Amino acid sequence: MESDLELEFNTILWRTQSRIRAFIAGMGIAAHEVDDLAQDVYLEVYRNFDKMPADVAPERWIKGIAKNVCLNHIRRSARRGRLHREALAEILANSEGNFESTMDMHSVVDVLGDCVAKLPVDQRQIVKLRYQEDLSSSSIGERINATAESVRMSLYRIRHALKSCVVRTLAAGGET
Amino acid sequence: MKPSRELMLKFIEDRESLSETELETLLDQLRVHPELAVDLKDQLGVQDLLEQKFDITRLHFLLQVEQRLRDETDEADDEPSSLSELGSRLKFEPYYQPKSQRSLWPLAISALVILGFVGLAFQIHFSQQNNLALATLESTEGDVHVIRNERELPRGITLTLKPGDVLHTLPDSHANLRYPDGTTVHIQANTTIRIDTKPSNLEQKLITLQHGQLSADVAHQPAGKPMMFHSPDATAEILGTKLSLRVEDGETRLKVTEGRVRFTKSKTGESVVIASGEIGVSDQKSLTKAPESWPSNRQGLIFLYETNDRANQVLSIVNGVKRSYTVRPRGRARLNHDAAMVLDGGAFLADDVDGEILAACQQTNQLSVEATIIPSIAKQTGPARIVTFSTDISQRDFTLGQEDNKLIVRIRTPQTGKNGIGETEGGVPVATLSPGEANHVIVSYAPGRLVCYLNGKKVYTGSPIQGDFRVWSAQHLLFGDEYGGKRDWAGTLEGIAIYNRFIEEDEAAKNAMQYRDRRQSRDSIPQARVVAKLLERSEIPNAMAIFPHRSALVVCKYQVEKSLFGPSLPSEIYVAHWALLDGQQQPIASQAIGTQTELLLEPLEKNPQVRHYFISDDFGSPDKSDSPRFLEVQR
Incomplete structure (x- = not known):
């Protein structure tokens, strides 16, 4: 039978993994590296489970680990613009918008799903092409007869609209 | 479009797409305009959530973490080799905020965020494979408590249960759980379970039954990921079946109604496969299985009366005709809610079986009487007649009775005489009956050999009775009194079977297990x-x-x-x-x-x-x- 500790670790993993991955992405980490780094983060959590402070929320503590893991990752990389990327990651990690704090408190995923469903058909089509079929803005533009720039702008507006929809819905006490 | 916005959009789409100069420009803009940094972070965050939801390659993150943890522990010999070991090494302190400052709702909602998100993603892409081991408390009746981190959760809500949650049902209460793949679990009254997940596989369902009874209808589970039911004694692994599991009195009982379940005794690792229509029991000493049907072997079965609502059919040994036995109440005899006989100042008479018993037993000169006996009181006298094939207080072919709290046997042979007593004082005491409890009894006789099994265990063997049945004569089969009255027995009686053959211990153990399972599978009636x-x-x-x-x-x-x-x-x-x-x-x-x-x-x-x-x-x-x-x- 599993120990209480294992179950508690699993509980924390389940509770936080989605937001920690989004937090890592929010530091400017490449999309294809986000999950690998998030795994590294949880390995660190696992190794240091006995050091988790009792007076700090687990997610905040894990975000601290995530920040260090990501910065170390950037420092170790031989990419061009390494110093700029490190500085960028620092700035983004230290920025905390309304949306992120909302995410800590509410069932943002359920609401986000509803918000996607409420998008106009053409916007939902773009979301599908971008996030389900993994097409670039250029490829999407070819499909819908638009420039890559305008697709990027559309995606920006869509994400902004989704964020606003989520925040608005949750502020109104909306449950999905 | 502002240059900084354009750079930002390029960066959001592809973090490698900006030149060093463009990156520096973007960085400068973010330093000057912190709100732009917030916007960028939000955009990246929303984008990642959308990718988590829609990108098929990101659905198995939890499994990947688990694999990394396993790899890590496998590689490091001097490190804890498992999470269990880690747990034993760590001086684990509570990591949550102090309870007094902590609201449960953010925790519950946070869990829902994760669960809902992952669930939604699976619905979109893998609706048919949505096996994450997250149970929802679908419905409850009566007093049902869910304990999380030593605190009780509010009642009356649809709740997604988390690993470590403990669910407790009080008398006359029950709860129903449902998993996303359609697996349902019915938690019966007076039961405590713990919702777990298997750390080595977060899609694997695991329930620990600490006490009580549950039944489950398990949807087909992925290969290598059976649903697991733990009890203090045993583990049942289910790939897709219907079952019930009960923990009581130091044993775990598993009944399978569909499919096959591997049932493993925790202490020894010994295991058996329990198939549809079989039951398995694991206790301190043994792991056994038997067919669910009772009695386990109908050979030589003369008379059968389980309860009044059953068919009670027997194939006649004498003429090969299938017949259904009934009983008639006399005096205050009546039936209870299980259709078992309630006897206190009356008797039940079996219809039209007397000649059958006489003929069948005289064919073999062997006899076995099986019954589940619940005496109302410990001290009864007469002996008070429980099962008797007799005419009056001094003439019988056989009787099971109660004197004080002893089960008394009388069997007529040339040596024991018309009253079946012989040299004994009122019959042979073969077992001690527990009042208010179900005593599964089988008394078995072959000339010179008398045995009694109580709840499947041999409690008496001896040869105080000798001889065959050549002197038997026509009698009346009745329950709870002598045919002529005056020997009332007080208690509840059911599960009666009479055979014209001797029964060995293995069969007695199976029958006891089967009948006990039948009784336990009945709904409890609130009183x-x-x-x-x-x-x-x-x-x-x-x-x-x-x-x-x-x-x-x-x-x-x-x-x-x-x-x-x-x-x-x-x-x-x-x-x-x-x-x-x-x-x-x-x-x-x-x-x-x-x-x-x-x-x-x-x-x-x-x-x-x-x-x-x-x-x-x-x-x-x-x-x-x-x-x-x-x-x-x-x-």
Whole structure:
């Protein structure tokens, strides 16, 4: 039978993994590296489970680990613009918008799903092409007869609209 | 579009797409305009959530973490080799905020965020494979408690259960869980379970049954990821089946109604596969399985009476005809809610089996009598007749009786005489009966060899009785008294089987296990004991009015004065009593209005055995909402 500790670790993993991955992405980490780094983060959590402070929320503590893991990752990389990327990651990690704090408190995923469903058909089509079929803005533009720039702008507006929809819905006490 | 915005959009789409100069420009903009940094972070965050939701390659993150953890522990010999070991090494302190400062709701909602998100993603892409081991508390009835981190969660909500949650049902309560793949688990009354997940596989369902009983309808599980039920003694692995599991009295019982389940004894690792229609039992000493059907071997079966609502069919040994046995009540004998015989001042007579028993037993000169006996009281005298094939107090072919708390056997042979006593003092004591408990008994005889099995264990073997059955004669099979009366036994009786062969211990153990399982699989009926004052009584039916029936009930109105145990009842209740049994008026007919009395009550609707009797009820049609009817079951 599993120990209480294992179950508690699993509980924390389940509770936080989605937001920690989004937090890592929010530091400017490449999309294809986000999950690998998030795994590294949880390995660190696992190794240091006995050091988790009792007076700090687990997610905040894990975000601290995530920040260090990501910065170390950037420092170790031989990419061009390494110093700029490190500085960028620092700035983004230290920025905390309304949306992120909302995410800590509410069932943002359920609401986000509803918000996607409420998008106009053409916007939902773009979301599908971008996030389900993994097409670039250029490829999407070819499909819908638009420039890559305008697709990027559309995606920006869509994400902004989704964020606003989520925040608005949750502020109104909306449950999905 | 502003240059900084354009750079930002390029960066969001592809973090490698900006040149060093462009990156520096973007960085400068973010430093000057912090709100732009917030916007970028939000955009990246929303984008990642959308990718988590829609990108097929990101659905198995939890499994990937688990694999990394496993790889890590496998590689490091000097490191903890498993999470369990890690747990044993760490001095683990609570990592949550102090309880006094912590609201449960953010925790619960946070969990829902994760669960809902992952669930939604699976719905979109893998709806048919949505196997994440997250149970929802779908419905409850009665007192059901969910404990999380040592605190009870609010009731009356649809709740997604988390690993470590403990669910506890009180008497007369139950709960239903549902997993996303359609697997359902019914938690019965007086049960405690813990919701877990298997750390090595977060899609694997795991429930620990600490005490009580549950049943499950398990959807087909992925290969290598069976649903696991742990108990203190054993583990059941299910790939897709219907089952029930019960932990009680130091043993774990598994019954499978569909599919196959591997049942493993925790201590020894010994395992058996329990197939549809089989039951398995793991206790301190052993792991056994048997067919669910009772009795396990019908060879030599002469008479069968499980309960009154069963077919009780037997293939006649004498003429090969299939027949169904029935019994007739005499005196105060009646049936309870399980359709078992209730005996206290009466008897049940078996119809048309006397000649069959005589002929079949004289063919083999062997006899086995099986019964599940629940004595009402420890001290009974006579011996009080439990199962007897006799004519009066001095003539019999065999009898099982109770003297004090001993089970007494009498068998007629040339050596023991007409009363089946021989040199013994009133018969052979073969077992000690526990009052108020189900005693599964098999008494088996072959010339010179008498054995008694109590609850599947051999408790007596000896040869105090010798001889064959050549001197047997026509008798009457009855239960709870002598045919001529005067030897009343008080208790409840069911599961009676009579064979014309000897039964060995293995078979006795199987039959005991099977019959116990049958009893345990029945719904428990809520009972309440109250002190109440008789306010009004419906008209007492008379024997002529109900002819050709001989028994009837009467509904009375009571004022509840005091509740002794059980669920709370309305201040005024309507109680059905037996007013006539076998044509004789019962005490309720003469009870004075205004007198106080103690009542043991069950819902009338849970007692189907009384449905075909006449019920005198002058209080209008029962309205379940405010005047449910009860049945008095003790007097």
